[in-house]
Ligand SMILES: O=C(O)C(=O)C[C@H](O)C(=O)CO
């Protein structure tokens with residue numbers, strides 16, 4: 494079963510007047526990971542799609558998505574898939590890829606229908622693409638890792654870059670995940686924005702009772718949302734995106750937009766945050 498929700502792009506002036514529920518309705522996707530289903534959110538932020546596929550031992554086919562207006566989802570798009578569950582497989586263009594927990598699969602434009610199987614919980618990201626590239630299965634040891642932060646500032650973390658120019662070629666998508674080190678609670682602090690790219694965060698690996706306070710908004714108009722395991726939040730180009738957790742967590746970041754330059758960020762000085 495396939496379900497697709499659409500979220501439209503929100504202007505920063507509109508967002509600053511939103512109450513808690515309106516923020517959640519516009520920026521948060523809950524319940525994307527449901528057994529036996531594929532659930533997608535089609536965003537109007539660079540037309541990024543985020544979603545979950547949980548085959549639960551069976552198999553699930555992702556082919557036509559009406560919102561894309563093409564016979565098959567990858568006809569004019571590329572896809573990045575992260576397995577946040579147990580081992581499973583993804584089949585596409587006659588090739589079966591085995592994905593263990595934490596593995597990432599890139600599927601290019603024109604690859605055809607995608608089948609998810611096994612015990613995986615597959616996080617799906619997809620953006621429009623302009624050329625056909627190579628499919629690639631990337632393990633954590635092949636990702637580029639970047640150490641950030643420090644225990645003194647409670648933000649020590651390792652950023653693993655998978656779909657990234659230093660690892661492989663893609664059209665628009667950049668994707669990876671960031672693991673907080675033991676005792677650190679802050680991700681992506683100091684905060685930044687990047688008007689050239691939207692971003693989506695999927696928080697996972699959290700205990701049932703753990704919550705992450707996710708911060709968003711223009712740097713001088715910050716807001717927060719309280720998120721739980723497997724919640725996905727979209728970050729408009731005008732918004733900071735940061736979080737602080739009350740327990741351990743990892744988050745997948747994925748971006749699409751005008752460039753694939755991960756370092757193209759505008760950092761916000763702490764004294765300028767409001
Ligand atoms: O921990 C971090 O810092 C990040 O992972 C930052 C995200 O990757 C990001 O926001 C990239 O623009």
Ligand SMILES: [Zn+2]
Nearest residue numbers: 685687692734
């Ligand atoms: Zn960012």
